[in-house]
Amino acid sequence: MSVLIYTESENGKFKKTAFELASYGKEIANMMGTTLTAVAVNAENAEELANYGVDKTLMVTSDELKNFNAKAYAHTISSAAEQEGSKVVIISSSANAKYLAPELAINLKAGYASNVVALPESTEPFKVKRTAFTNKAFNLTEINTEVKLLGLSKNSFGLKETSGAGAVASFDAAIPDNANGVEVASVDKVTGAVTIADAEVVVSGGRGLKGPENWGMVEELAEVLGAATACSKPVSDLGWRPHSEHVGQTGKPVASNLYIAIGISGAIQHLAGINASKTKVVINNDPEAPFFKAADYGVVGDAFEVVPQLIEKLKAFKSNNA
Amino acid sequence: MKILVCISHVPDTTSKINFTEGDTKFDTNGVQFVINPNDEFGLTRAMWFKEKQGATVTVVNVGEADTEPTLRKALAIGADEAIRINAHPSDGFFVAQQLAKVAKEGNYDLIIAGRESIDYNGGMVPGMLASLIDANFVNTCISLEVEGTDATAVREIDGGKETVKTSLPLVIGGQKGLVEEKDLRIPNMRGIMMARKKALTVLDPDDTQARTQAVAFEKPAPKGDVKLVSPENLDELIDLLHNEAKVI
Ligand SMILES: Cc1cc2nc3c(=O)[nH]c(=O)nc-3n(C[C@H](O)[C@H](O)[C@H](O)COP(=O)(O)OP(=O)(O)OC[C@H]3O[C@@H](n4cnc5c(N)ncnc54)[C@H](O)[C@@H]3O)c2cc1C
Ligand SMILES: Nc1ncnc2c1ncn2[C@@H]1O[C@H](COP(=O)(O)O)[C@@H](O)[C@H]1O
Numbered sequence: 215m216s217v218l219i220y221t222e223s224e225n226g227k228f229k230k231t232a233f234e235l236a237s238y239g240k241e242i243a244n245m246m247g248t249t250l251t252a253v254a255v256n257a258e259n260a261e262e263l264a265n266y267g268v269d270k271t272l273m274v275t276s277d278e279l280k281n282f283n284a285k286a287y288a289h290t291i292s293s294a295a296e297q298e299g300s301k302v303v304i305i306s307s308s309a310n311a312k313y314l315a316p317e318l319a320i321n322l323k324a325g326y327a328s329n330v331v332a333l334p335e336s337t338e339p340f341k342v343k344r345t346a347f348t349n350k351a352f353n354l355t356e357i358n359t360e361v362k363l364l365g366l367s368k369n370s371f372g373l374k375e376t377s378g379a380g381a382v383a384s385f386d387a388a389i390p391d392n393a394n395g396v397e398v399a400s401v402d403k404v405t406g407a408v409t410i411a412d413a414e415v416v417v418s419g420g421r422g423l424k425g426p427e428n429w430g431m432v433e434e435l436a437e438v439l440g441a442a443t444a445c446s447k448p449v450s451d452l453g454w455r456p457h458s459e460h461v462g463q464t465g466k467p468v469a470s471n472l473y474i475a476i477g478i479s480g481a482i483q484h485l486a487g488i489n490a491s492k493t494k495v496v497i498n499n500d501p502e503a504p505f506f507k508a509a510d511y512g513v514v515g516d517a518f519e520v521v522p523q524l525i526e527k528l529k530a531f532k533s534n535n536a
Numbered sequence: 537m538k539i540l541v542c543i544s545h546v547p548d549t550t551s552k553i554n555f556t557e558g559d560t561k562f563d564t565n566g567v568q569f570v571i572n573p574n575d576e577f578g579l580t581r582a583m584w585f586k587e588k589q590g591a592t593v594t595v596v597n598v599g600e601a602d603t604e605p606t607l608r609k610a611l612a613i614g615a616d617e618a619i620r621i622n623a624h625p626s627d628g629f630f631v632a633q634q635l636a637k638v639a640k641e642g643n644y645d646l647i648i649a650g651r652e653s654i655d656y657n658g659g660m661v662p663g664m665l666a667s668l669i670d671a672n673f674v675n676t677c678i679s680l681e682v683e684g685t686d687a688t689a690v691r692e693i694d695g696g697k698e699t700v701k702t703s704l705p706l707v708i709g710g711q712k713g714l715v716e717e718k719d720l721r722i723p724n725m726r727g728i729m730m731a732r733k734k735a736l737t738v739l740d741p742d743d744t745q746a747r748t749q750a751v752a753f754e755k756p757a758p759k760g761d762v763k764l765v766s767p768e769n770l771d772e773l774i775d776l777l778h779n780e781a782k783v784i
Binding site: 358523535 | 667670695696754763
């Protein structure tokens, strides 16, 4: 009966979303009067999950699962759900989670609600709030199947410390034959840099920065803040920055704690993709730029003067608060 | 190679989103509908396979009669034929089942869908479809090459990209990168004329039940006014971010 979460890790370490999923899953388990089980693949330190309410962790250790494989991972999670008799299964909104989710839904004959942002409004019938129209609206979805699959949006629930029983068991699921149909040939991943998906802070530049040669200050600001860098669509279309940095309705969604937009006008398609960020700051020399209507804090000024000063002041702030 | 391109019919990105009937239905009043942007990249890539590798391209939509102009546009861009499954696309599972039936009956080698549709943002139709027809699946696909029955795809991952080797039959959830923005096609007069003569087959849905139901909608709470900080006083900004917003 227990609620099941799939806790993601990288190089053995749990991601922050794993703890957010645990916090969220625990509350649903409480609502339903049951316990919370986690399934983790090639992760260490299962005891960390107990601080966020996990009662039992199923640890999967397998060389075959070293590279992500949607079918194999989905099968592992659905086998765990079957073993636990789980009626609610929760995953994150990472690229990998979104990749395996549809397969998992079919395996479990589950109705799937993605981009969930709150606890269920009720569990019988099961109704949960999710975003729709790329953050331009919310939608209450009712799931009619016996097993429910939820994809939780990042940073929508936060972390809640609470203790769980913290049992640990090893778990092993056979890998289905058809998982070999897609094989990873190479992975090209920036190491060290913060990714937009994981970042707490995102620093983003628009066409107002005039050209790729001016991105030094954006990168420096990001470095001071431990932030990921991003950009508006025209900036990536012009080839100033890689496509992977394009955020917005047709690019990546951003759900960070802080989003700083420099020289970005704030077109509806841009705002749709970044609206889920908690605090938004805009730096723009045009006080009429639409971004000022969407931001929490704004500086009307020339980015080429404001950003370098901001970097210096943040460095001073950081060294005073270190 | 037989290609099926799944097209969802969505409000234009500039649309203001409103609801009617006590916030239970999307208000289509004054809304312009377009080919879902992710599908537009996929359709353009399909055109490349048609022109360079002799593929045939069928476009398919699960939707009511009002989606036909969107399918005609896909035909005008160069698809060979269109199929519409005459049903309200009530949820991702329902749509995937309808598409699975078309995919099986038509024996398609490659099915190109989008990473997500920008209306409901389900991000589930292509993966479910692949699972239902037991085809290989690559999501967030930003590059695709096919040689015989072998395929090489690049998928976007958090923080980078991954190259995968796979084979047909294959379903992809595509997005920008499959082709560049500048290579997207706009129908020309000749295409529009030719599209009128191409077949648009309407099929009835099967009796699959949706597993989820959108019961209500709501718009985000209106935002408070922006706090402006003078460029001469950036310490104040840092103070606000630290003490008020508590984000640094
Ligand atoms: C189908 C479709 C999908 C789209 N999807 C997206 C999307 O996902 N993401 C996205 O970002 N866009 C998207 N767009 C594009 C969007 O409509 C805007 O064109 C785009 O966001 C504008 O980018 P920008 O703000 O960088 O450039 P601009 O609109 O050119 O704005 C530049 C800003 O910089 C300011 N500026 C200039 N000089 C300075 C200076 N020295 N200091 C400070 N500020 C300065 C200007 O005042 C201006 O506000 C989409 C468009 C379409 C049609
Ligand atoms: N009603 C539909 N008809 C045809 N294809 C669809 C439909 N809905 C979704 N799709 C396809 O599935 C992709 C992802 O949609 P979704 O899972 O709804 O986010 C879209 O980009 C389309 O390629």
